[in-house]
Amino acid sequence: MRLFDAVRRANQPGPPEGSAALRLAATGAVLVGIGACLAEGELSTIDALASGVLLCTGMLFSHLTRERPVRWVKPVLAAVMIAAFVWFFHAVSSATTTGQAGALEAPLAVLFVWIQVAHSFDVPARRDIAFSLAGSAALMAVAASEALTLRFGLFVVAWALLALTGLGASWASMSHARRPAMRQVALAGAGALSITALAVLVLPAPKPSSRLVFPSSLAGDLPVSDPGGLAGNGTHATEPARAATPSGATRVGGFLGLAGPLDTALRPSLGNEVVMRVRAQRPTYWIGEVYDHWNGQSWSDPHPGTRELTSGSPFQIPLPTGDTGGGSSDLQTFYLTVNGPNLVFHASDALEVWFPERDLYVTSNGSIRTGVGMGAGTVYTVLSSVNQATPAELETVPAGPSAYYASPPGQRKALPESTKHPFTFTVEGFAFSQDLQLPRAYHRASALARRVTHGATSRYAEVEDLIGWIGAHTHYSLDIPPLKPGQDSVNEFLFGNRTGFCEQIATSLAVMLRSLGIPARVAAGYVPGSYDPITDLWQVEAKDAHAWVQVWFPGFGWQSFDPTAVVPLANPSPGSVLLHQAIDGLKRIPPVPTGSVLGVLGVAALLYEWRRRRPRTWAERVARDIERLGRRSGRPRRPAETLSEYATELSAILPEERDSLLERARRAEQSAYSPVKSPSRSTTT
Amino acid sequence: MSETLDWVRCRRIRPVRPGGTLVTTVAVLLGWEAVAHNSGSGWVQALGAGLAGVLLVGLGGGWFALRGARLACSSSPADGVAGLELRIEVAASTRVRVRPLEPPGPEAFAGGEDHPSTLVLLPTHRGAYGSIALEIGSAAPFGLMWWSARVDLPLGAELLVSPRTGREAAWPTHLAYTGEQPEVRAITDITESRVGYHRHIGGDPAGARSYEHGDERRHVHWPATAHVGDLMVRHHEISVPSPPVTLWADLPEDGEESERMAEGVLATVSSLVSRGRRVMLGTFENGAPVLAMVADRRQAGRRLARAGPKGPWHPHEHTGPGIVPPSDADQAGPAR
Structure with missing residues (x-):
């Protein structure tokens, strides 16, 4: 019975909430949540628009009927919510049976939105509005789960401002204040922001490994x-x-x-x-x-x-x-x-x-x-x-064109060594010929490789020696002329200008290794890019494209080496660098915001100039009109001429304007210099 | 904010029923973080961090609000009656909830836009209050959790809450009638008798005398004035005042019984005064006896507001001219 009483007490409607600020802030927060779901593709435009309109209608209805709730609303809303849940479970079960269990966020977003919409028609009390505010957080979370860019931050900022305003309005209503103490809310917001920043710094990065389903979708086809x-x-x-x-x-x-x-x-x-x-x-x-x-x-x-x-x-x-x-x-x-x-x-x-x-x-x-x-x-x-593998493990592989069975560590057996080029040997059916392939005999490269790796006791040492030599004797630059057709890029890089980029550097290492009988190949892809701590994503840009070398180590498989990492940058020419920097800088400028700012500044400058040049008084305007008339008639005003003198001179040229000119000049001078203002300047104008 | 007021600050600020709120908050944050961390979504985690910031500020904001709050009483009445509401004005540096504890009263909000705020007190018992006990609360800035502190707010002047006017018949044997006892004056230094002296005209006409400054014009005796040639006024023979009734309020220790008895004493005093009798009221303040005339119900109420039980006082140590020991009063019958 006590439990029943407690439940009944908890479900008793609270006092009607009259704070329009609280209701508006909660409505805005939910609308922002709906917008965020729409932007992240979890709601269709129709759903978003319909739910937005219905939400506003519902909130208005609740506000108007907060003193006398309409009885039939609750059963109708309950039916709507049950229907929404039925639809949700149907959508989820359909997705699961079709193997698309990863696409649960969209039905979840739709369910949350329609619950909010239904709830908005029965929000008489402060507690109910607080539920709407909390529900908007759930909507934001669903949208955030799909957000990949910092653009989502705009929604977060808007939602946070509305939520803070709503919470401040809630306290204002609770404390019978007429309006929220915005200074207090701003201080609290700053405090919350500080804690948020601290939490973001302290919390470990999210790990995707424990998800039950992994996202995959195809666009474009x-x-x-x-x-x-x-x-x-x-x-x-x-x-x-x-x-x-x-x-x-x-x-x-x-x-x-x-x-x-x-x-x-x-x-x-x-x-x-x-x-x-x-x-x-x-x-x-x-x-x-x-x-x-x-x-x-x-x-x-x-x-x-x-x-x-x-x-x-x-x-x-x-x-x-x-x-x-x-x-x-x-x-x-x-x-x-x-x-x-x-x-x-x-x-x-x-x-x-x-x-x-x-x-x-x-x-x-x-x-x-x-x-x-x-x-x-x-x-x-x-x-x-x-x-x-660790360097210590790789050190166990002896130097030279030896091969081992790909067997577990400790059970390696040496294969019959093949010392002649082309190196072709098999490891449990694996043909290395492709990874030792060279289009021609690289005598100089091979000699260089042998000289550099002389004395190396392990394959790892050989690779490291070659990388060290490349790092000590070559330079990295993207600003080199393209090779001519038929020109060998390895020979050009190693024995020509010794300047190149990652593909040439990696290729040179791979070719030298192959010339030593060590299986090597070139991998192409991207370096990790820059890490975004908010989205927890690595942003890979086009310039992050890279090439590196994979070397086969018996027992350890293909191991990656990046010789470009140790190659110093080439000594650039200042002019070329400046030009590139300028072009890159211009490319980085976002056109729309920059153009907008420049446009606004230009309009402001034009307005300022127009205001500066415009005649400030009626007399000045009349004088300018007369001067303009004189200029068109070929008789500009002289610096020492008074307006009356100038009008008299002009009237000789323009006799039909004589009376008007003289009268306007007289009245303008009277207006400018007489303590008694002209009574009829408007008519004269 | 006026610096002339006697500002007080909140000490020993404590959360109000924090268990449920804290458990809910921790559960929400842990759940959110678990989902965010394992879903691998940075934005969800960032939102969770923001939520944590808002919740922590919301939960702890009340403490900071109360820590910085200052309160003062800007206006308070000097008198009150038990059972009747009285209003004081409170100034607060920030918006806080004020709940009067002693004397009790309905909660109200003070500070913020209201300068000052009116606080209603509803004293249930008589008493003398130099300060009132208040429970100050705040859930600023978001209304998520209440914090409260108890403060003693000094009043501008002592507030004397007189007892209710009880039933006259209920007055006990502690009231004494002294019969022909001559005028009695206060016997201790702590008495606050407000009995004043004023010129009184009464009794039978006994002739005329010369006008003195302050005589009323209607008492001028015009025939005598015309006869003497100087302004003369009627001279009355002042009657001997009736002997005062001396009442001793020897209140018991028990609060409710004491209250009821004080109400009876006040009713008796009011009844006597309304019938034109002079009343000498004896009370005990801080255990020491105070005996003084009371002219009206208000004076009696003030005296009874301060009155307490008899302390370690022995009548023989304080006997002297005009002293009516309680034992004598006890022997006398009730006044009618």
Whole structure:
């Protein structure tokens, strides 16, 4: 009975709330929440508009009937809410049965919104309005779960201002004050902001690994001419990414790779355009394509052993040939912001992929390709295995062109050594020939590599020696002329100007390693980019495109090395740097805000000039009119002339205006100099 | 804010029933953080941090508001009657809820836009108040959790709350009738007798005398004035005042019984005064006897407001001219 009484007491309606400020703030907060859900794609425009209108209507209805609630409203609202829940469970069960369990946020947002709408028709008391305010927080949370950019911050700021105002109005109403103490609310807001900033600094980054379902969605559904191949090999105009040309950027930010062969002859200027955002447990290099065929200027991946996976999401990715597997798992979700290549990026080795298509293609060296192009807005999740061995472990692999069975550590067996070029040997059926392939005998590069690695006792030492030599003897620069057709980029880089960019640096290391009989290949993708602590996403820009080297270590698989990291920047020419900086600076200026500010400033300057020049008195205006008339008649006013003198002179030229001119000049002078103002200046004007 | 007022600050500020609020807040924040952290959404976590900031400020804001609040009584009455409301004006530096505890009264809000705020007191018992006990509360800035503190707010002047006027028949044996006792004056230094002396004209006509400054014009004896040639006034033979009734209010320790007895004493005094009798009221203030004339109900009420139980006082130590010990009064019968 006590429980029943407590429940009855808790459900008793509170006193009618008359604070319009509180009600308006709560309504605004819910509207902002609806807007945020709309902006994040969790509500349709129709839903958002209808719910917004109904919400305002409901709040107005509640305000008007707060003293005498209408009896039939509650049953109707209860029925609406039950219907909303039934619809929600139906939507959820449908999504689950169709394998789209990741798309629960949208039905949840719709459910929250319609609960708010139904509730808005029965909000007589302060407690009910507080529920609306709290409900708006839930709406914001649902929208925030899908927010990927800082643009969502606009909604957060607007919602926070309204929520703080509403809370302040709640206290004002509670304390029978006529209006909220805005100074107190502002102080409290500043305090809350400080605590928020502290909490953001202290809290660990969110981890996506414990989600039950992983996001994946496909936007665009662009056709690829060669299923299993790279988009860009064909000529289809609507392909999501096309092979880059020296003069123009492709749709993946201008990088000469990822959509076809990786041309090392030149590197177009890459922009700051965000190509994708990545939610990951740890930063790493995002591998898109691994190239193993080198022709002297370009890398390519002929993908002879491409397998088609038809299992559907999640796709189980087979271990690439020669890799040992193992290592720590790492989960990444990629959000494409531009049309991208048909490559599934991943960290190290991909194990599972969540992608909303029935088909995926995996090459023998681990590159994952989709059968359709991925437009902006595509989302996919990859579970990767990061098999990064420590230097001490890698030191156990002896130097030289030796190979080991890919067997568990401690059970390695030396293979018969092959010392002659081309190095071709097998490890449990794995053919290394492709990863030792060279188009010609690089005698100078090979000699250089042998000289540099002389005395190295391990393969790791050999790699590090070569990287150290590159770092000590070459420079990094994007500002170099493109190579001529047929010119070998390795020879040009190592023995020519010794200045180049990441593709040339990585290629030189890979070729030198191959010349030593060490399997090596070039991986292309993106460096992690910049981390956004608010969205917890890595923002990958076009200029983050990168190429590095993967070296095979028996027993440890393919290990990544980035020789570019140790290469110092080339000594630039000041003029070139200044020009580039100026151009880059101009590119960074956002056109719309800057243009708006400049426009407003220009209009303000024009207004100021107009006000400064306009005649301040009636007499001055009349004098200007007469002067303008005189100028048009070819008789400008002399500096020493009084207005009457000038009008007299003008009347000789313009006899038809004589009376008017003389009268206006007399009255203007009278107005300007006489203590008695002209009584009829308006008529004269 | 006037500096001439006697401002007080809140000490020992405590939350009001914080258990449910804190548990709910912690549950909401932990739940939110768990969802945000495991969903891998930075924005949800940032929103949760913002929510934590708002909640923490909202929960703790009342403490800061009370910590900085200053209160003063800007106006208060000198007299009151138990059971009847009386109003005082309170100035506060910030918006706070004020609940009078002693004497009690309905809660009100003071500060903010109201300068000053009126506070209604509803004293249930007589008493003399140099200050009033208030419970000050605040849930600023968001109304999420109340904090309160008890303060003693000094009044501008002592507030004397007289007892209700009880039933005359209820007066007990502690009232004494002294018969032909001559005029009695206060016997202690702490008496606050307000009995005044004023020129009184009364009795039988006894002739005429010369006009003195202050004589009323209607008492001028015109025939005598015409006869003497100087302004003459009627001369009356002043009658001997009737002997005062001396009442001793020897109130018991028990509060309610004491209150009832004080009400009876006040009723008796009022009745006697209304019948033209002079009343000498004896009370005990801080245990010491005070005996003085009371001219009206108001004076009696003031005396009874301060009156308390008899302290360690022995009548033989304080006997002297005019003293009517309680024991004598006890022996006398009730006045009618």
